[in-house]
Amino acid sequence: MDKFLIQGNGPLQGEVRASGAKNAxxxxxxxxLLTDDTLAIHNLPHLWDVATTNRLLTQMGVxxxxxxxGEVEINARSITTCVAPYELVKTMRASILxxxxxxxxxxxxxxxxxxxxxxxxxPVDLHLRGLEAMGAEIEVEGGFIxxxxxxxxxxxxxxxxxxxTGTENLLMAATLAEGxxxxxxxxxxxxxxxxxxxxxxxGAKIEGAGTSTIRVQGVANLHGATHSVxxxxxxxxxxxxxxxxxxxxxxxxxxxPGMLEAVLDKxxxxxxxxxxxxxxxxxxxxxxxxRAVDIHTTPHPGFPTDMQAQFMALDSVAEGVGTIRExxxxxxxxxxxxxxxxxxxxxxxxxxxxxxxxxxxxxAPVMATDLRASAALVLAALSxxxxxxxxxxxxxxxxxxxxxxKLRKLGGKIRRVTQ
Ligand code: UD1
Numbered sequence: 001m002d003k004f005l006i007q008g009n010g011p012l013q014g015e016v017r018a019s020g021a022k023n024a025x026x027x028x029x030x031x032x033l034l035t036d037d038t039l040a041i042h043n044l045p046h047l048w049d050v051a052t053t054n055r056l057l058t059q060m061g062v063x064x065x066x067x068x069x070g071e072v073e074i075n076a077r078s079i080t081t082c083v084a085p086y087e088l089v090k091t092m093r094a095s096i097l098x099x100x101x102x103x104x105x106x107x108x109x110x111x112x113x114x115x116x117x118x119x120x121x122x123p124v125d126l127h128l129r130g131l132e133a134m135g136a137e138i139e140v141e142g143g144f145i146x147x148x149x150x151x152x153x154x155x156x157x158x159x160x161x162x163x164x165t166g167t168e169n170l171l172m173a174a175t176l177a178e179g180x181x182x183x184x185x186x187x188x189x190x191x192x193x194x195x196x197x198x199x200x201x202x203g204a205k206i207e208g209a210g211t212s213t214i215r216v217q218g219v220a221n222l223h224g225a226t227h228s229v230x231x232x233x234x235x236x237x238x239x240x241x242x243x244x245x246x247x248x249x250x251x252x253x254x255x256x257p258g259m260l261e262a263v264l265d266k267x268x269x270x271x272x273x274x275x276x277x278x279x280x281x282x283x284x285x286x287x288x289x290x291r292a293v294d295i296h297t298t299p300h301p302g303f304p305t306d307m308q309a310q311f312m313a314l315d316s317v318a319e320g321v322g323t324i325r326e327x328x329x330x331x332x333x334x335x336x337x338x339x340x341x342x343x344x345x346x347x348x349x350x351x352x353x354x355x356x357x358x359x360x361x362x363x364a365p366v367m368a369t370d371l372r373a374s375a376a377l378v379l380a381a382l383s384x385x386x387x388x389x390x391x392x393x394x395x396x397x398x399x400x401x402x403x404x405x406k407l408r409k410l411g412g413k414i415r416r417v418t419q
Contacts, residue, residue: 001391001392001393001394001419002393002394002397002416002417002418002419003389003390003391003392003393003416003417003419004378004381004388004389004390004393004396004404004414004415004416004417005387005388005389005414005415005416005417006363006378006381006382006384006387006388006389006390006412006413006414006415007363007386007387007413007414008361008363008381008382008383008384008385008386008387008388008413009246009382009411009412009413010246010248010411011243011246011247011248011249011285011287011411012242012243012246012248012249012250012382012407012410012411012412013248013249013250013410013411014250014251014409014410014411015250015251015252015253015409016239016250016251016252016253016406016409016410017252017253017254017406018231018232018235018236018239018252018253018254018255019043019045019046019047019231019232019235019401020043020044020045020070020228020229020230020231020232021045021190021191021194021229021230021231021232021233021234021235022045022047022049022050022232022234022235022398022399023094023164023189023191023232023234024190024191024194024195024229024230025041025044025045025047025050025053025229026049026050026053026094026097027094027097027165027168027172027191027195028041028194028195028198028227028229029041029044029050029053029054029057029072029074030053030057030097030098030101030172031101031172031195031198031199031202032057032062032074032075032076033057033062033076033079033098033101033102033105033106034076034101034104034105034172034175034176034199034202034222035076035105035202035221035222035223035224036075036076036077037075037077037222037223037224038073038074038075038224039073039074039075039198039202039224039225039226039227040067040071040072040073040074040224040225040226040227041071041072041073041074041226041227041228041229042070042071042226042227042228042229043070043228043229043230043231044070044071044072044229045070045229045232045401046070046401046402047397047398047399047400047401048394048397048398048399049092049094049398049399052088052091052092052095053092053094053095054072055088056084056088056095056098057074057076057098059081059085059088060076060079060080060081060082060083060084060098061078061079061080061081062074062075062076062078062079063075063076063077063078076105079106082102082106082108082109082110083109083110083111084098084099084109084110084111084112085112086112086143088112089111089112089113089114090112090114092398093114093122093165094165095111095112095114096111096114096124096127096165096169097165097168097169097172098111099111099127099131099145099147099169100127100131100168100169100170100171100172100173101172101173103131103136103147103148103149103152103173104149104152104172104173104174104175104176104177105176107148107149107150107151108147108148108149109145109146109147110144110145110146110147111144111145111147112143112144112145113140113143113144113145122329124145124166126159126160126161126163126166127163127165127166127169127170128140128145128147129157130155130157130159130166130169130170130173130183131147131149131152131169131170131173133155133156133157134149134152134153134154134155134157134170134173134174134177134181135149135150135151135152135153135155136148136149136152137149151176151177151178152173152174152176152177152178152218153177153178153179154174154177154178154179154180154181154216154217154218155177155181155182156181156182156184157170157181157182157183157184158184158185159183159184159185159186160185161185162185162186162187162188162212162299163187164187164189164191164192164299166187167183167186167187167192167214168187168191168192168195170183171183171186171192171195171196171199171206171209171214171216172195172199174216174218175199175202175204175205175206175216175218175219175222176218176219176220176221176222177216177218178218179217179218180215180216180217180218181215181216181218182213182214182215182216183213183214183215183216184212184213185212186208186211186212186213186214187299187300188210188211188212188299188300188301189299189300190210190230190233190256190259190300191230192209192210193209193210194229194230195209196209196210196214197209197227198225198227199222201225201226201227202222202223202224202225203219203221203222203223203225204216204219204222205217205218205219230256230259231254231255231256231259231279232255233255233256233259233260233263233304234304234306234307234372234399235399235400235401236252236255236260236281237260237263237304237307237310238307238310238375238379238400239252239406239410240252240263240264240267240272240274240281240283241267241310241311241313241314241379242379242382242407242410242412243272243283243284243285243410244267244270244272244283244285244290244314245290245313245314245317245379245380245382245383246285246382246383246412247285247287247288247289247290248284248285248410248411249282249283249284249285250282250283250410251280251281251282251283252280252281252282253279253280254279254280255279255280255281256279257276257277257279257280257281260281261301262301262302262303262304263303263304263307264276264281266293266295266303266311267283269291269293270290270291270292270293270314270318271285271288271289271290271291272284272285272290273285273286289317289318289319290314290317290318290319291318291319291320292315292318292319292320292321292322292355292357293311293314293315293318293322294322294323294324294325295308295311295312295315295322295323295324295325296324296325296327297325297326297327297328298327298328299328305326305327305328305329305332306372307372308324308326308332308372309332309335309372309373309375309376310372310375310376310379311324312324312333312335312336312339312344312346312353312355312376313335313339313344313376313377313379313380314379315355315357316339316342316344316345316346316355316357316358316361316380317357317358317359317360317361317380317383318355318357319357320357321354321355321356321357322354322355322357323352323353323354323355324352324353324354324355325351325352326351326352326353327351330351332370333348333353334369334370334373335369335370335372335373335376335377336348336353338366338367338368338369338373338377339361339376339377339380341364341365341366342361342362342363342364342366342377342380342381342384342388343358343360343361343362343364343384344358344361344380345357345358360383360384360385361380361381361383361384361385362384362385362386363381363384363385363386363387363388364388365388365389365391366381366388366389366390366391367390367391367392368390368391368392368393368395368396369392369395370395371395371396371398371399371400372399373395374390374392374393374395374396375396375400375403377390378390378396378403378407378414381414382407382412382414389417393416404416
């Protein structure tokens with residue numbers, strides 16, 4: 001199992017390019033199931049989760065052709081099975097995103113139930129209820145979601161809680177339904193907007209993506225298209241924090257500052273000088289120690305839960321006390337224990353963590369527990385005295401493209417150790 005060996009050193013300086021967004025790429029890959037024509041996808045990040053989705057599609061008989069670096073062409077005309085097996089779903093919950101498209105296009109789907117996950121229970125009840133409201137018959141049997149439908153029927157669906165993949169699943173299903181579907185309390189995340197943009201290019205009729213009410217007028221067929229995936233806002237934010245936590249200066253290019261407002265606000269509060277251009281962001285700490293910031297995670301456009309762990313790392317070395325409240329997932333503080341192994345002072349009560357900044361962290365062996373938690377540990381290690389060994393970096397490979405190469409480009413001392 002691969003590990004990262006990290007030697008904390010001076011300020012990170014330089015420029016890195018943002019990769020395509022994982023959370024936009026995954027639903028867009030699944031959107032190819034909605035048509036018999038070819039969907040060409042560009043700016044696809046090279047990640048484990050993307051590879052897993054490609055494997056999932058391939059084992060269904062879908063043709064996935066690599067067309068160039070970061071480019072694939074997907075054709076689902078000769079699909080042979082509508083089953084998403086446990087072996088693949090268990091490694092990536094986002095596999096549930098095949099459910100809506102398969103049901104809408106093929107009238108059937110069997111998707112293994114994702115089950116619990118390290119960061120919380122994460123049920124899929126809202127996905128299922130929405131599809132039932134559109135006329136699907138769904139039973140859960142032997143660990144599988146078994147769904148059937150004639151042509152799905154448009155419906156008004158009000159989500160109890162904001163769900164990103166739930167919104168995406170129903171949005172995809174609604175494109176081929178008969179009549180109008182209205183999704184209320186829909187997720188407004190930029191990745192939902194990017195999926196809608198891809199679906200519109202395929203011939204879907206969608207209005208309101210990016211707001212809490214999305215209207216979809218179903219069409220009989222979708223056609224092929226070419227779509228370029230948006231930049232990864234979470235990866236962008238992670239590199240900016242790498243600059244902040246090491247008191248350095250980092251510029252992220254080929255990104256979109258408009259998607260990161262809540263994060264940039266917090267970085268400014270932490271004392272960073274943040275400059276933006278049309279497609280770049282530069283953070284400069286001017287050599288200063290960051291100030292602690294309070295964080296409260298909420299759905300977009302609020303502060304993203306996927307940046308919470310990285311800000312906990314930043315608060316760990318900041319001046320003052322930061323309070324971090326996690327409201328999206330009930331068990332997303334596992335990185336706190338590991339940060340404490342590096343010397344962080346963190347008290348957790350329920351969904352709130354109080355972080356008292358220390359002058360310096362010190363290196364130690366730590367264990368990555370989930371994707372963003374592992375990013376937090378890498379960030380903390382870059383600023384710590386001495387050497388840190390981060391175990392189980394397969395978590396980080398799920399969602400960060402060549403992170404060690406990008407950090408090395410900024411002057412970080414990080415090396416992958418394969419054992
Ligand atoms: C997506 C992102 C993930 C991010 C999360 C929140 C992808 C592939 N993953 O995950 O990186 O952390 O959004 O921004 O895009 N819930 C229910 N019932 C449901 C569905 C969700 O109760 O049927 C609850 C969840 O338990 C959670 C909350 O809703 O408490 C939000 O989860 P959701 O937005 O669905 O997360 P994902 O789409 O899985």
